[in-house]
Amino acid sequence: MSEKAKKGRLNFNGLHHPVVDFWRREVGGISSRNFSNRFSASENLVLRLEIYKKLEKHKGCVNTVSFNAEGDVxxxxxxxxxxxxxxxxxxxxKLSFHSGHANNVFQAKFMPFSDDRTxxxxAADGMVRRASILEGDKVExxxxxxxxxxAHKLCIEPGNPHxxxxxGEDGLVQRFDLRTEAPTELFTCQSVDPRRRNMEAIQLNxxxxxxxxxNLFAVGGMDVYARLYDVRRFQGDGSNGFTRAADHFCPPHLIGNEEVGITGLAFSEQSELLVSYNDEFIYLFTPDMGLGSNPIPSSPISKSSVSKSESASSPKDENEHSVPLVYKGHKNSETVKxxxxxxxxSEYVVSGSDCGRIFIWRKKGGELIRVMEADRHVVNCIEPHPHIPVLASSGIESDIKVxxxxxxxxxTLPENIELRKRTPRGWMYRVSSPQELLAQLFSLQNRSSSSPEREGESSSATGRELLDLILTFNDQSDDATDDEDGNSHEDFFS
Known part of the structure; x- marks a missing residue:
């Protein structure tokens, strides 16, 4: 029997069959580690995901979820x-404590090799803080x-406890070493266009x-380029040109587009870079798809020259080797997802959506295979377990789904996925003062009365949006007044 025929008998539709793999493990044809990896990557398990627990304790939107290294916390x-x-x-x-931040916590992570005590x-107040868990679960x-x-995001050097x-939105990238007293300001992200480099910094998400x-890290924000940096180039005296990225990544059809930006980044185990754009799609770049340290093309592509839907699928004027794989179906407009x-x-790609659902695609080929109801409003965070096929998700609701x-x-996939709509209640409705509340109320009323897209809708839909906005403001006001310890936080509105 040929090798190809043997492979065909051991696989169903090109995928490892769990029963066959189990038999091969028992007879020594596959290692326990490889069996575990294949089992965890099984599409059969992905299609059987459902809510195991709802974790309820928070009194506001949950902006970050993360597992410890062991995966038990x-x-x-x-x-x-x-x-x-x-x-x-x-x-x-297990433990609940006030972060010390004066505004919404955007990211919280365990430092590795700290026994989960660091x-x-x-957060939204721009501060970066450390929490140390002491004896008796006291927290400093x-x-x-x-x-x-x-300050939207932080990332930890793999395996480094320090x-x-x-x-942050100031465009600044900082490197923290917990053994020192002050962070190192690496650079402030600027436009790649030489004519605009002295203008405002690129807000980073x-x-x-x-x-x-x-040594390699990527940043993305309010322009179309995901920038890759090599920290080994940083010398500390500002003379090494570290402010210029080692590489840039951008779908060819988005070059020159000033209306979209990057909300999320992730590296795969194969060093592929996943980039999510607001009001656009998700793209997967291999390391050889970079545009280099100077990404400005000799003849920029006009964003009006091709339609978004055509160019995102198969740009016609570009080498196929340089075109990233695209993942479609979700909506990313209201929040920083x-x-x-x-x-x-890294067999699958996962993202939240403005429709309150989780989307899962096969990484290879980009086919959408799963859509799951996860939030009444918006799903922002999806975090995989480090060892087993488990996901944690969070969003505008105050609970966490495991x-x-x-x-x-x-x-199976639901029909008419793209037609599903939810009432938006993301950051576009996050208000910080009574004056801003009134301004948004007037704006919403004017939009509902003048927009042709809303003709024929019942007045109750607009009423629900107005009520949702008022309730959001009330929730924030309550949160600003007292936390669970009864401490006042008057600076929430500052």
Whole structure:
């Protein structure tokens, strides 16, 4: 029998069959580790994901979820400015404490090799903080650094208990070493256009480190380029040109487009870079798809020369080798959404959506295989378990959903996915003062009465949006007044 025929008998539709793999493991034809990886990557398990637990403790939107290295503890941060540690399998709170931030917590992560007792956070107040868990579960928090504007994301150097990076809306990227007193300001992200480099910095929303090479990290924000940097180029005296990225990544049809930006980044186990754009799609770049350190083309592509839908699928004037794979179906407009891989070898791509659902695609080929109801409003965060096929998700609702493969039947894709709409309640409706509340109320009323898209809709739809906006403001006002410890936070509106 030929090798091709043998392979065909061991696989169904090109995928490893779990029964065959189990038999091969028993007879020594496959190692336990490879069996575990294939089992965890099984599409059959992905199609059987359903909610295992709802974790309820926060009193505001949950903006970040992350597992510890062992995978037995989940950490979360919220608009209520609290950080919670969960025993997600039992659904119990292990520890809850105030982060010390004066505004919404955007990211919270365990530092590696710290026995889960060192946590770093960043938030809408621009602060970067450290929380140390002491004996008796007493928590001490301390100030580490500051961004001028919201600090959306941080990333930890793999396997390093001391080093992590942050980025913020001020365009600044900082490197923190917990053994030192002050962070290192690496650079402020500027436009790639030489004519605009002296203008305002690029607001950054995302930062990620390559797991196979911790010297490389990528940042993305309010322009079309994902920038790759090599920290080894940084000398500290400003003379080495570190402000220029080593490489840039952008879909060819988006070059020159000033209407979209990057909300999420993630590296795969193969050093591929996943980039999520607002009001656009998700793209997968291999390392050889970069545009180099100077990405300005000799003849820029006009964004009006081709339609978005055509060019995103198959740009016609570009070498096929340079065109990234695209993932479609979700909607990313209302909030700053993350994006991630799922599976032991990054076999799947996962993202939240404005419609309140989780979308899962095969990484290879980009086919959408799963859509799951996860939030009444918007899903922002999806975090995979480090070892087993488990997902944690969060969004505008105040709970966290943990997903495991326990469904009796395999799920199928719903019909008319793109037609599904939810009432937006994301950051576009986040208000900080009574004056801003009134301004948004007037804006919503004017939009509902003048927009032709809303003709024929019942007045109750607009009423629900108005009520949702008022309730959101009331929720924030309550959160600003008292936390669970009864502490006043008057500076919420500052």
């Amino acid at each position: 989940l950490i979360s941060g919220s608009d209520d400015r609290r950080v919670v540690l969960w025993d997600w399998q039992l659904g119990n709170v 946590i770093v956070t960043c 928090t301390s100030f580490l650094g500051l961004h001028q504007g919201r 080093i992590f990076y942050t980025c 995302a930062i990620a480190i390559d797991p196979r090479n911790s 993350g994006v991630n891989f799922f599976g032991p070898r 997903w495991t493969s326990k469904a009796a039947e395999r799920a």
